[in-house]
Every structure is written in structure tokens, then in C-alpha cells.
Amino acid sequence: MGTARRRELMNSGPRRPRAFTQDTAQILAVDKQTKQLRYLPAGEGNGEMEPGVTWRGHVAQGMLLCPAPDCGLPFGRVVAGGARRHHFAHRPGEGEHDAGTGPETLWHLSAKDVLCRWAAAHPGLADWTLHLDDTPITLPEGWRRPDVLAVSPDGGKVAFEVQYSALTGTDWKARHDFYARAGVVDIWLFAHHGPQWRAATPRQRRRRELVWRDPDWAASVQLSGLHQTMLRHGVVPLWLDPTTQMIGTATTRIRPANTSPGERLWEDAAYTLPPRRTFPACHIAADPLEQCDVDFAARELLTPARRVHREERDRLQADEQIAQERAARVRAQLRTQQEERTRLRRAAEQEKRRAIAARAAEEQAEREEREQEELRRKEEERAAAEAWQRMPPAQQFPPMFEQEPPPPPKPPWWKPWQRRA
Structure with a gap:
């Protein structure tokens, strides 16, 4: 039952006084004949208590007594007018008591x-x-x-x-x-x-x-x-x-x-x-x-x-x-996105590692090729040196044997000519 339905139920009956206002209205009275409590319904102060007996008439005959402790005096009137709830009241100067x-x-x-x-x-x-x-x-x-x-x-x-x-x-x-x-x-x-x-x-x-x-x-x-x-x-x-x-x-x-x-x-x-x-x-x-x-x-x-x-x-x-x-759906979506990002990141990392490995392999192959080339060059130089050492001197130094020996050096001008004896 929603709030609107509750309001409809509350407003369907007669208009009720506002509740919980700490109203001190006395709505109960003790019937002098039966010794039973009589309840005055809301808005019924001018009506009948029983067929042919009104509340006002019964009060006027002194037949409704105050139920307050240590009181017992008959009520003097019924208050049934204005905005207040209908209730019983004592005559002025009577029934001065505290209901609490x-x-x-x-x-x-x-x-x-x-x-x-x-x-x-x-x-x-x-x-x-x-x-x-x-x-x-x-x-x-x-x-x-x-x-x-x-x-x-x-x-x-x-x-x-x-x-x-x-x-x-x-x-x-x-x-x-x-x-x-x-x-x-x-x-x-x-x-x-x-x-x-x-x-x-x-x-x-x-x-x-x-x-x-x-x-x-x-x-x-x-x-x-x-x-x-x-x-x-x-x-x-x-x-x-x-x-x-x-x-x-x-x-x-x-x-x-x-x-x-x-x-x-x-x-x-x-x-x-x-x-x-x-x-x-x-x-x-x-x-x-x-x-x-x-x-x-x-x-x-x-x-x-x-x-x-x-x-x-x-x-x-x-x-x-x-x-x-x-x-949960958002978490699942975020989890899927996170897994996809993780997968892509790992794939990129793997691709990067593969590229690095390929580049390292190429560099290693180039190094090995250079080393092999250097080894071949050194081997050739060693073989050439050994072959050169095994050759006769004429073959080792052909210019020395193919040319005439140089003339003796000319003495300096300041030295006198030596006479032949």
C-alpha cells in the first residue's frame, strides 16, 4: 500500500482531528447506572448515546461520571463545537485535577x-x-x-x-x-x-x-x-x-x-x-x-x-x-576490457621480445660473419707469410739481384784527394 492509497483510506471516512497533538480532551465517562466506561466517538457529541438518549441529556442528568483517579464527579457538559475533538468537561470550578x-x-x-x-x-x-x-x-x-x-x-x-x-x-x-x-x-x-x-x-x-x-x-x-x-x-x-x-x-x-x-x-x-x-x-x-x-x-x-x-x-x-x-555486468565488462588490454599488452610485449631476439640474432650473425672473415684474412696472411719465408732470397728480394750495385759514394769536397802512391 503506497502513500497515496493510505491517504485515500484516511480521507474516505469522516474528518478526523489531527493526531498526536497531546490533546487532553476527556473522551471517557463512567455510566452511573452500569458502572461501565462510555466512549464518546469523534464528532458525536450532539448525537445519541443510545436510541432515544442523547449524550447531552445523559450528562445533564448527572449520569456520566469522571473516570479520573480520585475524582468521580459528574461531568457538567459536552463540548461539541469548533475544531477540537468532542469531549466531556466539568462545570467551572469542579473537577480540577490532573489527568496524568x-x-x-x-x-x-x-x-x-x-x-x-x-x-x-x-x-x-x-x-x-x-x-x-x-x-x-x-x-x-x-x-x-x-x-x-x-x-x-x-x-x-x-x-x-x-x-x-x-x-x-x-x-x-x-x-x-x-x-x-x-x-x-x-x-x-x-x-x-x-x-x-x-x-x-x-x-x-x-x-x-x-x-x-x-x-x-x-x-x-x-x-x-x-x-x-x-x-x-x-x-x-x-x-x-x-x-x-x-x-x-x-x-x-x-x-x-x-x-x-x-x-x-x-x-x-x-x-x-x-x-x-x-x-x-x-x-x-x-x-x-x-x-x-x-x-x-x-x-x-x-x-x-x-x-x-x-x-x-x-x-x-x-x-x-x-x-x-x-x-556485476559493469565489473564483468571491465574485467573483459582489462583482460583484452592485458592480452594486447602481452602480445605487444611478445612481439617486442621477438623483434629484439631477431635483431640480436642478426647482430650475432653479422658478428660471426665478421669474425669468420677476419679469421679467413688472418689465415690467408699467415699462409702468405709462410710461403714467402719458404721462397729463396732471390725470389724474396728480386730488386736486389736484378739491379746493378750502386756506385761508391763520392767523398765530400772538403776532403783532399788522396794521391796514389
Whole structure:
């Protein structure tokens, strides 16, 4: 279910007040006759509570009492006008109390009543038995009593825990493991105010995953250590606004830089997914409680936002697969090109080595030829010398025997002529 489809479902019914605004409207009252809680539906303050009995008339008779701890006073009027949600109110000067005090807050009580009404009307839980704070889950190491427990005819159990007070991640993990050992599907819902609701700071809202906005995202809240522990164990935090009967799902829009080691998405796309456990804040995607289902296989409350998460996760995985296949093709192409370049380089090197070897062989042949020529010349010279030595002197020096001997040298002019005796 995409975002457009979720908007269509949300806008198909009557106009709902904006969720998760920390509205303090009192929507529950105790019927003085039956001692049962009465829930005032949104926009029905001027209508009938029962056939022939209006909400205003029942309040005017003093038959609807305040369920707040240590109060019990009858409501004085029904506020049914303006932009606020229709609700009950005391007369001026009466019922001055804080709905967030006492052993059980009014909003905790309202949230449990809203869950019971939803479970009783849900088609998937039609044959289930509902228990409100009266049936414990027992194990040898101890017991726990969920706020709302739904038991199927075959013994399956779903525990709804509405957490308004502070809780550490370690304690939540211990309770979550307890329900898992007992075979109970535990669904945790947090309050829309108090210690479980801290608005994101301006600095946190400037983070990349929170810059993306959607009209269906009601608010931006901080993720405490408890919420990050839940994310670490695969549980997406949910919030409940009982005044509007809306479920808030932790949501972010992420543009993943790395889908897997060494891989990167080619498309510059963003995906609507649950926050990562390292994120300090997230958006709240508001969905009507009536559009939610219990996913027993995934052991969670399946909201429309969670359906979007799953579709986006599948889309991300498909994109990752496409990107990985594309990267594999590119790597194969690069590998082929590299192998071709290597082959050409080796062929060129071999050709170069062959040319060098041929040139060296030619040079060697030329050297050998010159050496042979030199040897032949020396041999000829040696043979000629030996033959010349074996010849008689007349043949060795023919000019010396063919010419007359030269006349005696003439004495110098300064020497006197010697007289002959």
C-alpha cells in the first residue's frame, strides 16, 4: 500500500482531528447506572448515546461520571463545537485535577478502553476473548499481567501493553523475552505524551532522514534508548493517541548511501522505512486504528505505515538486486576490457621480445660473419707469410739481384784527394 492509497483510506471516512497533538480532551465517562466506561466517538457529541438518549441529556442528568483517579464527579457538559475533538468537561470550578496523576492515568485508562473496543469490533479477533487487567501470564520464573489480553479459541494469545511511564531497554527486553517464552504475541504501544514522547529538536529535524516530509506524518519525536533497543531486536515502535484512535508508526525516509559493502545504488531515490537503531529521532506516520491488523507471523501490529515499510523494503531490495546485477555486468565488462588490454599488452610485449631476439640474432650473425672473415684474412696472411719465408732470397728480394750495385759514394769536397802512391 503506497502513500497515496493510505491517504485515500484516511480521507474516505469522516474528518478526523489531527493526531498526536497531546490533546487532553476527556473522551471517557463512567455510566452511573452500569458502572461501565462510555466512549464518546469523534464528532458525536450532539448525537445519541443510545436510541432515544442523547449524550447531552445523559450528562445533564448527572449520569456520566469522571473516570479520573480520585475524582468521580459528574461531568457538567459536552463540548461539541469548533475544531477540537468532542469531549466531556466539568462545570467551572469542579473537577480540577490532573489527568496524568494517580495510580493509573486517565490516558492509560482511555488507551486500554480504545484497544478493547477495537479488538471487540475487529473481524480477525471476532471469536477471541478479551481480558482487561484481569488475566496474568504465568511461567515458572514469574508472571506478568498485560493491559489487554486477547485469547483465541485454540489458545493463542496476544498481549497489548500500553506504556505511559518510563521504561528502560533492558526491562523491555526482559518482558519481551518473557512473552516470547510463554508463546504470547506482545504488542507495545507508547503514549502520545509524557516520558515516551519527546519532540525532536530543531537540530535533529535537520538530519537528512527527517528533512523529507509527508502530509501523513504527524510529528517528529526523539528515539530513546528503549526505542533503539526495540529497533535493534526488529520491533518497530508504535504510539497510540486514544483521543483520535490513531496509531503512530516510527518512520523515516532514507536515501541509502551503501546498500551492501562495495555496492551503491545507481538511482538517487529515497525509501520510506523504519528508523535505524542509530537514529536519534524519527517521524510519526499516523493511521486509523480501525485499519490495523495483527500479523501473527511477524508478531506485530500491522499498520498501513508498516505495509508501506514492507513495500518499500521490497522495492529497496529489488533496486539493490538490480544495482548489484548492473554492477556485476559493469565489473564483468571491465574485467573483459582489462583482460583484452592485458592480452594486447602481452602480445605487444611478445612481439617486442621477438623483434629484439631477431635483431640480436642478426647482430650475432653479422658478428660471426665478421669474425669468420677476419679469421679467413688472418689465415690467408699467415699462409702468405709462410710461403714467402719458404721462397729463396732471390725470389724474396728480386730488386736486389736484378739491379746493378750502386756506385761508391763520392767523398765530400772538403776532403783532399788522396794521391796514389
